[in-house]
Amino acid sequence: GIQVExxxxxxxxxxxxxxxxxxxxxxxxxxxxxxxQNPWGQLINLFYIPSGTKQNGxxxxxxxxxxxYSLLYISSSQTTDSGVYFCAVSNSGNxxxxxxxxxxxxxxx
Amino acid sequence: xxxxxxxxxxxxxxxxxxxxxxxxxISGHRSVSWYQQTPGQGLQFLFEYFSETxxxxxxxxxxxxxxxxxNSRSEMNVSTLELGDSALYLCASSLGVAINEQFFGPGTRxxxx
Numbered sequence: 045g046i047q048v049e050x051x052x053x054x055x056x057x058x059x060x061x062x063x064x065x066x067x068x069x070x071x072x073x074x075x076x077x078x079x080x081q082n083p084w085g086q087l088i089n090l091f092y093i094p095s096g097t098k099q100n101g102x103x104x105x106x107x108x109x110x111x112x113y114s115l116l117y118i119s120s121s122q123t124t125d126s127g128v129y130f131c132a133v134s135n136s137g138n139x140x141x142x143x144x145x146x147x148x149x150x151x152x153x
Numbered sequence: 154x155x156x157x158x159x160x161x162x163x164x165x166x167x168x169x170x171x172x173x174x175x176x177x178x179i180s181g182h183r184s185v186s187w188y189q190q191t192p193g194q195g196l197q198f199l200f201e202y203f204s205e206t207x208x209x210x211x212x213x214x215x216x217x218x219x220x221x222x223x224n225s226r227s228e229m230n231v232s233t234l235e236l237g238d239s240a241l242y243l244c245a246s247s248l249g250v251a252i253n254e255q256f257f258g259p260g261t262r263x264x265x266x
Binding site for chain 1: 186188190195196198201203208209211241243245249253254255256257258259260262
């Protein structure tokens with residue numbers, strides 16, 4: 045099945061810094077989502093981005109489907125950005141999402 | 154529009170017992186998927202239901218089962234609980250056709266003693 049690798053596994057930032065999280069996948073995809081898992085465990089949808097670029101406030105994401113990777117950019121990070129960021133993909137319309145192991149982000153004041 | 158709801162939020166059981174978790178999807182969504190999250194294995198797919206039929210199944214033993222009702226609400230059941238079943242169980246809903254963006258509920262944290 046499709047493999048998903050996220051990097052880096054851990055990231056520590058000062059408040060106000062920018063960061064880039066990467067997601068590599070092993071096959072073509074028709075669904076790619078970025079999530080933020082909050083301290084209570086809920087997965088919050090950040091982007092649905094099987095291809096192209098999207099922006100939402102301080103966050104933006106780019107997926108280059110032909111090269112099988114996606115990037116999540118966080119600018120001017122805040123302590124509330126702390127948590128685990130997951131990339132998840134599927135490669136056909138009715139197959140389940142396959143998750144990467146996540147990037148644990150800690151933003152320090 | 155209300156999000157995905159899961160009940161109960163927390164549960165403590167002992168080995169050998171069984172448990173039933175419930176998930177109500179976003180109104181209009183017909184697909185419900187279940188995932189298990191543990192520190193060691195990460196997020197793993199359990200099964201997916203669409204229009205009351207199991208459409209996909211992950212690699213879990215038969216002790217894990219589920220069903221979906223005509224109103225799209227879903228339940229999952231784990232029988233003969235083992236210590237290793239302690240996990241966060243997450244439910245996701247989606248339209249289920251073509252666009253498959255999934256939206257997750259808050260999860261049920263199960264502890265097996």
